[in-house]
Amino acid sequence: MMSAVNNTKFNSAVFLLTGIPGQENVHLWISIPFCLIYVISIVGNSVILFIIKTDPSLHEPMYIFLSMLAITDLALLISTMPMTLSLFLFNSREIGLEACFAQLFFIHLSQCTESSVLVLMAFDRFIAICDPLRYASILTLPRVGKMGLVCVLRGVAIILPFPFLLQQFRYCRSNVLSHSYCINQDVMKLACSDIRGSSIYGLSITLLTEGLDSLLIFLSYVMILKTVLSITSHQECLRALNTCVSHICAVLLFYTPMLGLTLIHRFGEGSSPLLQILLGYVYLLIPPVINPIVYSVKSKHLRARIIRTFVK
Structure with missing residues (x-):
């Protein structure tokens, strides 16, 4: 296997994906909740897209942004679901370099786009x-x-x-990735070339996208809180804040595990591999399944439209 990875021809080299170390004998059982989460996520986000598209009264900026969020969540699921389920169901661990680079491109693209959408919201x-x-x-x-x-x-x-920078490296170290999917920080660690330029670029991009986006969101809520506190009516104040609850939940669900995973990959050399893997699954699975639930519960108009669609 290592001889294949040492080969500089990218199309003959492979990486090995990792499920949950030490639990390989129960991967089939672990696949059951994964399948359920994937199904709930896809159905939930698809329903929101369908409702918003078919109901003209929901063709408003707030719901259009919500549909954008649902699309990015679906894109993230589609980018990772086939390989993850294949690993847990059939123990299919191998992924070629080109397929890995393509997957990490779409994963990071979904991540970056979702961060931008949260700023718009x-x-x-x-x-x-x-x-x-x-x-x-x-x-x-x-x-x-x-x-x-x-x-x-x-x-x-x-x-x-990202994929073009990674293609310039030679991969002669361990070919085992830390997750059941490819991300830039994880693949970059396996290169035996000088990765300082790529690492600096990746860190700069993280600071200029997720870092800047989270700062803009924070400043938006500072201004919102300042405006809300100036409202004399306590009821109106709570009503205004209540419209932000869903978005705040989406922001916390997205940025908290993503920030933790980024810090562990870059600075947590001695951290537990299991912690990395579990945090990676939280980042991958929880936002797409929770976002449609939270927005459906908090938005009365959307909730009523969903109920009318399925309960006739």
Whole structure:
């Protein structure tokens, strides 16, 4: 196997994916909750997309941004689901370099795009609460569509160099990855070439995307909180804050495990491998399954539309 990895021809080299170390004998049983989570995630996000598309009353900026979030969650699931389930169900661990590079591109693209969408959703809440009279004129549907396109183009421009940088390396170390899917930090560790340039680029991109996006979201909520606290009516104050709960949950679900996983990969040399793997699965599985549930529960209009669709 190592001789294959030492070969500089990328199409003949392979990596080995990792499920849950020490639990290989129960991987088949572990696949059952994974399958359930994947099914719930795909069904939940697909239902939200269907409801928003078919109900003209939901063709508003807030719901358009929610549909963008659902699309990025589905893209993340589709990028990782086949290999993860193949590993747990059939113990199929091998993945070629080219397939691995393609997968990590789509994983990081989904991650970057979702971060951008969360910023747009924070901006939506900021305008709705701080400048409600201009909300309709600022967030027109054509402008919202252009914002979504910019999010995708931004992600492509930022993430596209990753696979090309990784292709320049020789892989002569252990060929075992830390997860059941490929991500840039994990693959980069297996190279025996000088990876400082790629590592600096990856860290810079993390700071300029997720770091900057989280800062913009934080500043948006500082302004929102300042506006809400100036409202004299306690009931109106709570009502305004209640419209932000779903978005705050989505932000915490996305950034907390992602930040932890990034820090462990870059600085946690002595950390437990099991912690890395579990945190990786939390980052991969929890946001896509929780986001549609939270938004369906918190949005009365969306919840009522879903109930009318399925209970007739």
